[in-house]
Amino acid sequence: xxxxxxxxxxxxxxxxxxxxxxxxxxxxxxxxxxxxxxxxxxxxxxxxxxxxxxxxxxxxxxxxxxxxxxxxxxxxxxxxxxxxxxxxxxxxxxxxxxxxxxxxxxxxxxxxxxxxxxxxxxxxxxxxxxxxxxxxx
Amino acid sequence: xxxxxxxxxxxxxxxxxxxxxxxxxxxxxxxxxxxxxxxxxxxxxxxxxxxxxxxxxxxxxxxxxxxxxxxxxxxxxxxxxxxxxxxxxxxxxxxxxxxxxxxxxxxxxxxxxxxxxxxxxxxxxxxxxxxxxxxxxxxxxxxxxxxxxxxxxxxxxxxxxxxxxxxxxxxxxxxxxxxxxxxxxxxxxxxxxxxxxxxxxxxxxxxxxxxxxxxxxxxxxxxxxxxxxxxxxxxxxxxxxxxxxxxxxxxxxxxxxxxxxxxxxxxxxxxxxxxxxxxxxxxxxxxxxxxxxxxxxxxxxxxxxxxxxxxxxxxxxxxxxxxxxxxxxxxxxxxxxxxxxxxxxxxxxxxxxxxxxxxxxxxxxxxxxxxxxxxxxxxxxxxxxxxxxxxxxxxxxxxxxxxxxxxxxxxxxxxxxxxxxxxxxxxxxxxxxxxxxxxxxxxxxxxxxxxxxxxxxxxxxxxxxxxxxxx
Numbered sequence: 268x269x270x271x272x273x274x275x276x277x278x279x280x281x282x283x284x285x286x287x288x289x290x291x292x293x294x295x296x297x298x299x300x301x302x303x304x305x306x307x308x309x310x311x312x313x314x315x316x317x318x319x320x321x322x323x324x325x326x327x328x329x330x331x332x333x334x335x336x337x338x339x340x341x342x343x344x345x346x347x348x349x350x351x352x353x354x355x356x357x358x359x360x361x362x363x364x365x366x367x368x369x370x371x372x373x374x375x376x377x378x379x380x381x382x383x384x385x386x387x388x389x390x391x392x393x394x395x396x397x398x399x400x401x402x403x404x
Numbered sequence: 405x406x407x408x409x410x411x412x413x414x415x416x417x418x419x420x421x422x423x424x425x426x427x428x429x430x431x432x433x434x435x436x437x438x439x440x441x442x443x444x445x446x447x448x449x450x451x452x453x454x455x456x457x458x459x460x461x462x463x464x465x466x467x468x469x470x471x472x473x474x475x476x477x478x479x480x481x482x483x484x485x486x487x488x489x490x491x492x493x494x495x496x497x498x499x500x501x502x503x504x505x506x507x508x509x510x511x512x513x514x515x516x517x518x519x520x521x522x523x524x525x526x527x528x529x530x531x532x533x534x535x536x537x538x539x540x541x542x543x544x545x546x547x548x549x550x551x552x553x554x555x556x557x558x559x560x561x562x563x564x565x566x567x568x569x570x571x572x573x574x575x576x577x578x579x580x581x582x583x584x585x586x587x588x589x590x591x592x593x594x595x596x597x598x599x600x601x602x603x604x605x606x607x608x609x610x611x612x613x614x615x616x617x618x619x620x621x622x623x624x625x626x627x628x629x630x631x632x633x634x635x636x637x638x639x640x641x642x643x644x645x646x647x648x649x650x651x652x653x654x655x656x657x658x659x660x661x662x663x664x665x666x667x668x669x670x671x672x673x674x675x676x677x678x679x680x681x682x683x684x685x686x687x688x689x690x691x692x693x694x695x696x697x698x699x700x701x702x703x704x705x706x707x708x709x710x711x712x713x714x715x716x717x718x719x720x721x722x723x724x725x726x727x728x729x730x731x732x733x734x735x736x737x738x739x740x741x742x743x744x745x746x747x748x749x750x751x752x753x754x755x756x757x758x759x760x761x762x763x764x765x766x767x768x769x770x771x772x773x774x775x776x777x778x779x780x781x782x783x784x785x786x787x788x789x790x791x792x793x794x795x796x797x798x799x800x801x802x803x804x805x806x807x808x809x810x811x812x813x814x815x816x817x818x819x820x821x822x823x824x825x826x827x828x829x830x831x832x833x834x835x836x837x838x839x840x841x842x843x844x845x846x847x848x849x850x851x852x853x854x855x856x857x858x859x860x861x862x863x864x865x866x867x868x869x870x871x872x873x874x875x
Contacts, residue, residue, distance in 0.1 A: 330759040338755060341740055346752050353539075353749075353756045360723055361760070363716035364767050375769030376619075376776065381605050381651070381823035381848030 316355040323362060327355040406435040411575040412871050415632040418578055419477040422469060429469070429480030433462035433524050436482045440526060440576040443874055447552045449570040451487035451497055453527035458482065461524040468522070477635045479522030484571045484580040487528040488535060488614035489623075491515055498614045499546045499564070500533035502736065502744045512612025513647070514581060514623055514640045521639045526577050530567030533745055535588060537616040537729035538737075539753035541806045543799075545746050550801050553595060554872040555838055559798035562591035568626050569596035574874055579627035579636055583613060585620045586725060586820045587813065593626055593828040594793035594841025599858060599868055600626040601633035604848050605823025606651040607658065608637075609644030617728035618649065620721075620820050629868050630827060630858025634660050637851065651849075658851060671857055673700060674710025674786035676815065680795040684811040688834035693792045696831040696842045700790065703864050704857075710786055713778045718817035720768040720775070727765045730757030749806065776822050776848075783847035788857050791815060793828040793841030819845050827854040830867040839867075 319327060331354040335347070342350065410418075410427070421427035437455050444450045465480040485491065488498050490508035497503050515525065530548035532540060543550035543560040551566035553559040554574040561569040565582030569592030572580050582589040584602045593600025601624045608623040615621060625636035641658035643650045650656050675697060685693075701707050736742050737754035745751050782789075799808055819826050824845050831842035842861070846853040862868050 330756070333759055334755045338740070341743065342752065346748075349748070350752050350755065353753065354759070357726075357756060357760070360716075360719035361764050363719040364723060364764060364771060367716050367767075367771055369767060369770050369774075373770045374773055375766050376772040377769060381776075 316352050317359050319355060319358050323358045324355070326361075327351075327358045330354045330357070405438055406431060408575060411435060411439060412628070413578075414628045415477060415481055415578050415635055416629075418481055419479070419635075422480045423474050425469065427480075429465040429482075429524065430459070430462045432480065433458050433482050433526070436526055436577055439574075440571075443574055444527075444571075444576055446557065447554060447570045447574060448530055448546070448549045449551060449567045449574065449576060450484065451499070451528040451530045451548055451567065452495065454491070454494055454525055457491075457494070458524050458526050461519070461522075465522050465524060475520075475522040476639075478518065478639055480524065481522075481578045482524040482526045483518065484527050484529040484568060484577045485512075485515060485518075485525060486565055486568050486580070486582050487531050488583060489515055489528075489581065490612035491525065491528065494528070496528065496614075497547050498534055499531040499548070500745055501547055502741050504547060508612065510612060513609035513644050515612065517640045517642070518581075523639070529565070529571050529580055529582075532564035532566060532588075533747065533750060534729075534733060535564040535583060535585060535614065535616045536750075537585070537725075538733060538742065538745070538757070539749040540747040541749045541804055542747055543801050543803070543805070545750060547746070552801065553798045553838075554874055555597060556798065556836070558801060559838065560595065560801050560803070562587075562595040562794075562798065564588040565592045565600075565626065569593060569598060569600075572596065572598040572626050572628070573872060575871060579625055579632060581623065581636075581640075582626045583621060583623050584820070585616045585622070586721065587816050589622075589624050589626060590793050590816075590826055590828040590841065590843055594830075594839065594843075595798040597830045597833075597839030597841075597867070597870065597872075598626050599629050599633055599830070599862075600624065600828045601630070601637060601851075601855065601858075602819075602826045603637060603641065603658075603851055604651075604825045606649050607641045607656050607851065609642065609647040609650050611644055611646040615732045617725045617732070619728060620725060620823075621649075622823070629862050630829060630855050631862070633827065633858070634658075634855045637855070655849060668856060668860075670705050671787045671853060671860075672785070673704050673707040673857070674782075674789045675700070675707055676710050676712060676789050676791040678711050679789075679791035679815040681812060685792075685795040686797060686834070688836070689792060689795055689797060689840050692832035692834065692840040693842070696840075699831075699861065699865060703860060708786070710782070710789055712789075712814055712818060713775070713782065715775065715778075716771060717775050717821060718812060718814055720771040721817040721821040723760060723764055723768040724772065724821070726757040727760050727768075730754055730760070734758070772821050775818065779818065779822050779824065780847065783850075787846060787850065787853045789815070789845045790857075791843055793843040797834045797836070797838035797840060815843070815845060823848055825849075825851040825854050827858045829858045829861055830870070831861075831865070832867055833870075839870075
């Protein structure tokens with residue numbers, strides 16, 4: 268945490284604010300929870316920013332405001348403008364991931380294990396016997 | 405000072421002369437050091453030279469070889485290592501000002517492997533700060549300034565293994581070690597006209613290397629030919645208990661017979677039609693790549709058109725890389741120390757990385773699993789996927805990279821997301837005498853396929869023997 272910040276947040280305060288932003292982002296207009304968002308130029312209007320849906324714009328803006336709420340005094344105006352643009356540029360990637368159809372059983376590659384050779388399901392051998400002493404639960 | 409033709413000789417040729425005692429490792433080291441001192445600063449190629457260590461290692465190598473204790477094809481061969489690999493007692497800056505005075509008291513695994521086979525460390529090669537992990541807009545995003553391309557010093561080398569590309573291209577060392585998370589070996593290899601090999605994820609230990617994205621970082625050689633890359637890879641590959649990402653012993657090791665055989669087999673080539681968008685191609689690169697395609701058709705028995713699967717693969721790779729880089733440099737971001745970085749984007753990019761949710765990161769990991777299966781199925785039909793390494797040649801030094809090099813790179817995203825091996829070899833020049841690279845990608849674990857294909861291609865072409873005029 269930047270000691271120069273005039274508005275230090277505890278971990279709990281940060282978690283509460285982040286949770287509030289994410290929980291409310293889908294149905295509360297940006298200007299309600301983020302007064303600065305309506306006053307300043309929103310992500311959609313920033314030069315070279317991608318075109319976002321209103322929901323996407325809101326989410327990108329909430330990320331930007333999250334950064335400002337924690338570290339706002341570290342940035343000059345140009346950096347703030349670039350941060351807002353970068354938050355907007357991230358949005359399409361996140362939406363593309365979310366729009367990709369995943370089944371509940373699709374597991375994550377938590378730690379990359381390259382598929383060096385195609386893995387086959389083990390076939391039980393014909394004469395396989397349960398181990399001595401093994402019991403069904 | 406040895407002739408330039410010797411300094412541009414392949415590792416294979418140098419090794420033969422060293423083994424037969426026609427070439428002194430000390431003289432070779434002194435010559436590379438002299439050339440590096442003269443040309444290195446003009447190219448911003450080195451983070452630092454290590455002449456004392458190099459000459460000490462060269463003298464040991466020379467004594468051993470005189471006594472008949474020849475360790476193999478890298479014995480007495482000078483090289484440079486990217487400045488994110490720890491070398492005991494020597495600053496390892498990660499290309500970044502906040503780490504300018506960082507010194508480790510141990511060697512990276514790759515440095516030890518090369519030491520054990522008798523290779524000689526000439527110096528640490530310059531790199532993009534933090535290997536570009538927090539983003540960058542300009543070629544100047546490095547503690548050493550912008551790396552200049554030996555083919556045209558008004559152009560960039562590409563990054564993040566920028567110095568490694570310049571060093572090999574300019575004949576300042578016999579080979580260099582680079583790292584890749586997404587494009588950092590193959591792109592500088594293409595821009596600088598050298599052969600660069602990105603191994604399967606987990607084949608070379610990253611112990612002692614700066615972590616950018618834990619599940620995507622790889623270490624590989626940049627050299628004069630595919631065959632040289634194979635020789636170097638054989639020395640650095642292997643399981644390491646200190647890097648949990650390394651593959652098991654029998655899958656990580658790579659052996660190369662003394663004759664340099666790569667177990668030739670008939671390789672089925674898939675010529676990719678959708679790796680780059682037509683609009684992103686520089687016409688001069690298109691011309692060169694079409695000629696390379698014809699060469700493949702002549703010399704490879706089965707060349708067919710192939711298509712990459714479509715999906716949000718690049719997005720998934722972006723999210724994983726951003727989150728993991730955010731984690732790798734979390735303390736630096738949260739403390740505000742990122743403000744000391746050179747590049748304007750790197751100073752703020754990390755803050756954005758930290759806002760990505762765990763749910764989105766996990767979804768990206770689930771997409772990775774699906775993509776891995778899709779690529780396994782694609783490689784049922786092909787042994788190799790081939791296309792241009794980059795659709796453009798080396799870019800001007802002052803280009804805004806966020807605009808000038810911002811085109812889609814699905815093969816880079818897929819290859820790095822799935823940990824697939826890749827090799828970039830020189831395949832010609834544009835009308836402005838800038839090199840163009842041809843990229844081979846294979847299934848995970850089939851590193852031999854890309855190395856064999858590169859070697860076959862280089863048996864019928866001589867682009868890899870061209871070098872820039874720097875005097």
